[in-house]
Amino acid sequence: MDFTEKTVETKNIFKGKIIDVNLHTVELPNGRRASREVVNHPGGVAILAYKDENTVILVEQFRKPIEKILLELPAGKLEKGEDIELCGIRELEEETGYKAKEFKYLGKIVSSPGFCDEYIYIYMAKGLYKGQDGLGDEDEFINIREIKIDKIKEMIKNGEIIDSKTISAFMMI
Incomplete structure (x- = not known):
């Protein structure tokens, strides 16, 4: 089974000096939607x-x-x-x-x-x-x-x- 989540929408919550925080609305493998808070870091x-x-x-x-x-x-x-x-x-x-x-x-x-x-x-x-x-x-x-x-x-x-x-x-x- 493919567990990949498809991002439907992304909203920036915080933009910082080092990180950004985004709220993703995702479509789950079963078709339902969920929210994911994602910290973006340059590595x-x-x-x-x-x-x-x-x-x-x-x-x-x-x-x-x-x-x-x-x-x-x-x-x-x-x-x-x-x-x-x-x-x-x-x-x-x-x-x-x-x-x-x-x-x-x-x-x-x-x-x-x-x-x-x-x-x-x-x-x-x-x-x-x-x-x-x-x-x-x-x-x-x-x-x-x-x-x-x-x-x-x-x-x-x-x-x-x-x-x-x-x-x-x-x-x-």
Whole structure:
């Protein structure tokens, strides 16, 4: 059976700096109609950055929606029309102060497909060397952490690392 929902109407509810929220009226596979609230997000890029073969660079930052400081991969939002790989290269340097000799695409994930269309593209960076000191955005406060991969896996298992893009990246290697 085809479970595809056909969009009959879309109404913008909110237009923000990063996201838009739209109310979709959809026709269900059984012919009935329903409403879907959809968050439109431009997507992002996350980088699994190896300091050496056993050590990865993670960033610590406060995440307002869940009121917690999270440990996660360096990552950032795609700008309109920006090349995905170039976004990753830019974000790596902005958040960590490093550039990479090797930058390899690992895959992509959808962060919350029940209500959001965001894709996160995951890259692996190796052969790190110093670029400009991590500049970040003016409203970003970040601590850079170098953590052994075995420790990261342990932190994922015991719930210290709960960020989905970070957990997903470790499934891709």
